Amino acid sequence: MTTPSDSKTVDPITLQVISGALHSIAEQMGSVLYRMSYSSIIRESQDLGAGLFDTRFNTLCESDSTPMHIGSLPGYLRGIEKSIPFDAWKPGDCAIHNHPYFGASHSPDIAIVMPVFFDGDLVGFAANTAHHVDIGSATPGLIIDVPDVFAEGMLLNGVKLYEEGKRNEALWKYIRDNTRVPDLVMGDLEAQIASAELGVRRFGELLASYGKSTVLTACDQLMDYSEAMLRREIAKIPDGEYTAEGFLDDDGRNRGKTLPVKVTVRVAGDGVEVDLTGSSPQVPTAFNVPFEGSTKVACYFIFRALLLDTYTNHEHIPQNEGSFRPVKVTAPEGTIFNPIMPAAAEARFCQIQRVADLVIKALAPVLPDKVTAGNSATLSFAAYSGVRPSGDYWVFLEVNEAAMGGRPRSDGPDTVEELMRNTRNNPLEDLGMHLPLICDRYEVRDDVMPGAGKFRGGCGVVKSQRFLTPGFMTHESDRHEDVPWGIFGGGPGSVGALTIHNAGAPADVHHHPAKFSGLRVEAGDVATYISPGGGGYGDPLERDPGKVLDDLLDDFITVEHAHDVYGVVFDAVDDGYGFTVNGAATVARRAALSAER
Template sequence: MTTITKTIDPITLQVIGGALHAIAEQMGNVLYRMSYSSIIRESQDLGAGLFDLDYNTLCESDSTPMHIGSIPGYLRGIEKSIPKGDWREGDVVIHNHPYFGASHSPDIGIVMPIFYHGELVGFSANTAHHLDIGAATPGLIIDVPDVFAEGMLLNGLKLVEAGKRNDTLWRYISGNTRVPGLVMRDLEAQIASAELGVKRYCELMDSYGRDTVEQAAKQLMDYSETMLRREIAKIPDGDYFAEGFMDDDGRTRGVRLPIKVTVRVRGDGVEVDLTGSSPQVPTAFNVPFEGSTKVACYFAFRALLLDTYTHQEYIPQNEGSFRPVTVTAPLGSIFNPIAPAACEARFNQIQRVVDLIIKALAPVLPDKCTAGNAACLSFASYSGLRDSGDYWVLIEVNEAAMGARPQSDGPDTIEELMRNTRNNPLEDLGMHLPMICDRYEIRDDVFPGAGEYRGGMGVVKSQRFLTPGFMTHESDRNEDVPWGIFGGHEGATAIVRIENSVSGAPARDVDAKFSGMRAELGDVVTYLSPCGGGYGHPLNRDPAKVLDDLLDGYITLDHAQQVYGVVFEPVKNGYGWGLDAGATDALRARMRAA
């Protein structure tokens, strides 16, 4: 093959870039539309894309950032078992080992090699969160001693070899999950997605030629790198610091885990240093370095500096946006654990890393940062046994809220930061599982983080067991409140509450993390997510927005007056409230003077 070094013209470059993105989107669509479990079918907890021979990301689906950013780590981990020379056309490889690049063990990767005219030219791959991989507790795990208790560890194994299905491995996987009917069908959906990627990439090469497509891919990656470096170079050189803490490790209650982030900006490159963060813990509350820690840091800078809606230029989503960012985490720390430490319950920690990167850079990026986000994840696993003896399992991701932004309020009840998953429709729950949702609405027991722009409001969700079962809850931020910024007030922490609708036993608040808890008939588990912090001083908030919040029930008359300095009076000959402009101006003047 003759390698082209000639620069591809801008029009062809953009057409090929659009085609690559369309392929990744099609792969993601096939995966979630063909899947059976709700965590993939409804929540779209997945990622898909194409990769070159050096495992660079060429394109990615608009899915969960955690998934797609981690696949190069999967490929490098697989190479330790399958060198490039051992790939055969028609191979399908399965991989989920967190110490060989995977994001965490339930995120199973499926990889297919792409051969074009007999030569290996790249890889088509995807990952998806599987409902159960035979771990110590159904669905999710927290309090386990090591990575072997996380369930099946599949380290670069060929499900299909040169087109011939490995029935022994298929039977092994089917026999070691509590819900084989869902897991095996989800794997088939992943294979269909990867097959589509292989087909479409070869068709793209048929249309433009291999040399042109590969040269275009290199230019597109270089372009994305250049765009990110341009934005980093605008930040003054320096070391920027922020810190917070996690509630506990899910076992040792009352012992907080420090999270420390130093962002070092030098020229057009940046380093995220997590030195000083907690040592690794004896539960699954650790973070795989390659597949999760690094990916979180990549995401933070792409979200801050390359947001699609803040740039007129088209910026492809590819490997180029990873190159300017380096990540440091001491071996043996919570963000770089030593095998065989368990590391399945890793998402809350990386959410907080992203939030703290934003906080660290807020003084020099005031027009791009947010106030404190919820920056956590309520990951709930509900399960039980049917009369037939078969398991039912539901994994649910609950929404939270963003912090306020430089020009607008924080969005309410949203999957913020690295999540980008969708909610499970309540009808789907009621049709398939012995549970029912009693309450699902915006949180109303606290006020949003006050500011010129207020923080987002969290969600309240109450799920009731219609039969005895089990529950595991992976969450955090019951203790560390989301921060306000530039005079804004802090938000609100999370609450997890349990009561029983049958016995009438009083409600009790519990820890954010608990593992394999027995649930009785009528148990109601309520999650109240954190609320975001405020941006700017509350006395600068437009009184009309304060009125909107009052009418929406987010705040009270007293709160409007005491915090925002806004006075309302009853509307004459009508219902509701109207602004008392004179009293508001006078009150705000007194409050500013004080």
């Protein structure tokens, strides 16, 4: 094993070249993984992460993928170390790992890790994670209402899938025999292995080109630089304690019992702590969050997103371990964000989305030019499944879009993967070619108005999937109760919904809770997901009347809503559009609304 590099510094030009090479390697790893994979959740949605790591488990570089994956890999490596010490690694080894109580983000996110040797020394690791379609859990694809972590499916705790280049055939067979869709899972594992092999080879080439000492010293400098950049931005926030609270609908079993989420952000100098004390105790279902692999990663992500956004910083800031160092995360054991083994913890994404959203809310008074209004801050993760006439299972995982809150200088984006998700939608053509599902509706939500504001909240999405055969559905989501907030005078957004009806009886609509497990459905049943919409930013009376007209013409709002909320008055005209803004009447109406306040 190598020791940390010495104090010698690398010149700026070489440093920049090595930085670019590292990022390129991570991107190549991610590209190999999603291009070679079989399941749509990886191949299309790109629910994955890849990167290189040193022997202290620092992230040296990461692919531009889902933040949840790449930020969790150091936790995977620390968990694997408990099973595979450094002196047990050999060239050609490959470890597989997904245990949520040993660093994994959650059990369906399986990591593949390979050691990188140079001149006989272990210098680091190439690793990736990807969300697998089915790991043999109690319900196909996803799980929520299960009693413990053992019901989540296969738990692979730092075991070698390859030893010195030779595959462990017994383990390979075990994995194949314990998933409902072996062709997809094994194909995806092969893609992960190819991705890690590429990382090992490219990292070795980089070390050979510039020398081990130079590359490792450069990595240390790049991490120190990213840390310094984040600390610089944190130091601009006034010292203090900032708090925000919300709640989650339920745990997937005990309906009507909401789960509090409390976030306290403590800023002291150039460091920050996110304290989740006061949040719900752990629950008896899988609606808990692995602390190392998910809770901490959510907090790292939100500060990097708020303060080091690529499009708001003039400097290029490498994505590496340095951006994690200034952030401390606290969550008492036995709570929803730090459960105690053997509590199940597979359905954990809605909770960390809400943590990210509440950090934004807490810091809004001191970062008004960087925050958003309330975002959808949830996840619609649906598992559709069934059994073919051959007796084989089909399983499809789908991540549905939502919306962001209004922003300091622009409206909240409509129908996007907001906050921590960063996954792509699945092409409907791909769905229709391979599965007995038909998408009947996929459009912008039109049953409510967007959150009003100087910059309005984003509109949510509506998606309806129709089963062509009998099957099963599990849905992991939230925010049917807690409305995304408006900010600085903006109006609230809207909560989500999920309904199921049969195409043969469209008027007989059944409303379902946000999360449920293993629901039996029949041919013709249509599941419709309606996402929450974002809140508004700023006073609606300050919104550009031209933008209000645009919203009217896009059918996002009505004439009455524009008059009552935005104080904008329209005249009907015969110009192909139907309306134009009456400037004088709008000034008068806004003055009247302002006086009423």
